[in-house]
Amino acid sequence: MTAVPLPRASGRLDARTLRAAGVPAPARGHHRVRSVYAAAHVVPVAWGENVPGAPAEVDWEATLGFRRRVWSLGLGVAEAMDTAQRNMGLDYPATRLLVERSARAAAEYGRAHGVPVRDLIVSGVNTDQLPDAPVTLAEAVRAYREQLDHVESTGSGAVIMASRHVAAAARDAADYLKVYSEVLGAAREPVVLHWLGAAFDARLDGYFGSRDPYEAMDTVLAIIEEHPDRVAGIKLSLLDAEAETALRARLPRGVRMYTGDDYNYVDLVLGDGRHRSDALLGAFAAVAPLASAALSALEEGDAGGYRRILGPTEALSRHLFAPPTRYYKTGVAFLAWLNGHQPAWPMVGGLHSARSLPHLARALELADDCGALTAPELAAERWRALLRVHGVPAEGTGAEGGPR
Template sequence: MSELLLLGEDGVLTRAGLAEASAFAKPTGPLRSRVAYAAAHVVPKAHADNTPGRPADIDWDATLDFRRHVYSWGLGVADAMDTAQRNMGLDPAAVRELVTRTAETAREAGGSVVVGVNTDHLEHEDASLAEIVDAYKSQLAHAEDAGAGVVLMASRHLARAARATEDPAAAYRRVYGEVLAAAGAPVVLHWLGTAFDPQLAGYFGSDDWSAAADTLVAIIEDAPERVSGVKMSLLDADAEISVRRRLPASARMFTGDDFHYVGLIEGDGVGHSDALLGAFAALAPNASAAIQALDAGDLDAYRRILGPTEALSQQVFAAPTYYYKTGVAFLAWLNGHQGAFQMVGGLHAARSLPHLSRIVELANATGALERPELAAERWNGLLALNGLHGSDARAAASAADLIGARA
């Protein structure tokens, strides 16, 4: 099979040539110029009850093999975060098991792993600040006992509780201060914008990012030895650069901006961002090859390899952005990292076929199809399963030719 079928918003099928697989080479040693984590997804058992509201029934072999794939390209894994469907289908029991298993896999593979610590196991929404602190500490202890690094995730409970106080910024400083004091090693703070989770509106005490940044920086200044970095996911490159310049030298900026990561990682002469990206789970070979180019001092190659992938990432993360996990899992399926296009909570149905077709088109154009023939077989087969066949594309082409001849 040497071609792809592509489906337009109008339902018309067209054909595109299938590009060859990129000849990216795995690194022979650690990546040096940037620290890069791929935020990984989870793979459910294909036969499980993967419907909304049901507990996650994880295919652990496929899920952990995907992390080994990321490690083989020299990237770290950021796990049990929003890409793994935290607050969107991954229940607390599955989170705990994922943290334990992914930390063990990292040790075996010699890879670096950080995991999300949150308050999402609380059974009631209106938790007090004290309950939120205890919830954070409980998950923090589990993550550290497992041997994983920690990303202190943005908490829906904290966003809700802080809004109800007279001084939201003070509430954030209190909660983060108490949790950081309990950390056994420096952690990464997490700032997730409303495009990823609307329930996090006003995080760090304000809807104005510059005012919220004042609170974030104050939290770090209160305990600089306990914060190793910030993962910032506001999809606003200017805001990220502004905050990056305010961080102490001991704290890295990890871009979570899946729209503008190429320039942010490259830097601006004053500084650069490292990476903690869901996009890099879908683009591990490309990301690795680009950072290897930076390691070699070849900025042109970096831009040539990674630059075109931004359009693909922007499609995966298109509004509503919180459904981007569907695109990440879809690409993992196309590339042979899972046997079925299934997701926890039925989230594989969150994107339309034309949306997925555009992902296929851009992945083909940017070298993100690791096994092009397999990807074409699976995608064309998915279209056929939905009653869309290659004969439709031939008919459309013939009609277009006829119209052109008459013109």
């Protein structure tokens, strides 16, 4: 066990002794009790020009290595989603390569372990190859269909992400019905719809035609009911458990609810006795071994064990996804670095600067609380190195810190 300093927003510098890592039992194959995907981040080349506005330079070895680790835990990967910094540093040419390389790696893993590729990977379909400027709905549909064709050509499943271009151009619910009808009409296999709330991207406020989630829900259901053979599920990322349970209860038979609620996933995945959620979560990239162990408990009918393992991770997740929620990616990448899954801390677009040292200190503390630090000695070493760069004393004193 090792002690680390924890700088607080007040200027106080506390100390904490990290506990020894508990190693969850390895997954016995791919989890089947729920359909679960961890939305994965990208790792940049540490010495690359990964500054705001620059094309992303991706460390492919580390990026794909992280995905192979997720698969080895019995989870799927949600690729090229907002966790991978779509519209926040990851440009579209890099996104195309990311989907292609991840899908190829998933196919190799699937052949070696007898797991269908679509259980291992689904990939985001958006309109971000278009300029960040007003476009017509017809142009947005063409962009969607171009990306859908590309994703399906790789063998990956597809997730139709919420589009900033559609949000800007659509006048009402009827426009959303038209856009999604045309996009779903081009799908060769059933897809997952993605409803991303304004907490994650303010430019998606009022998506599906209303700021009232229950009115927008009617539009979503109309889209699904019009194309029952083209929609496998919907990922709901509103951070609103009541809205999720309401929509979940109304979904047609066979359409899955993939929770994107990084605040309330424990109860939503467990279910209420009548309905349950599957999962497509950025939080599960941060706590993948614990998510895997919790699912193993659930497979054995041990709901109490599931709660004991996964319940404590929600405090960490709520902190990582605290407002401004869109910066949660910083915490996901931070924990991956602490746990040794990437060689350096920087992120594409310079997004590692989006959270403060006190925020990261609290993330470290909460990760230790729930067992998400898989290599505490390495985490302590890397954390102290980061603090030295920022001029923070090497030891916590319990006293007020330096200049405020």
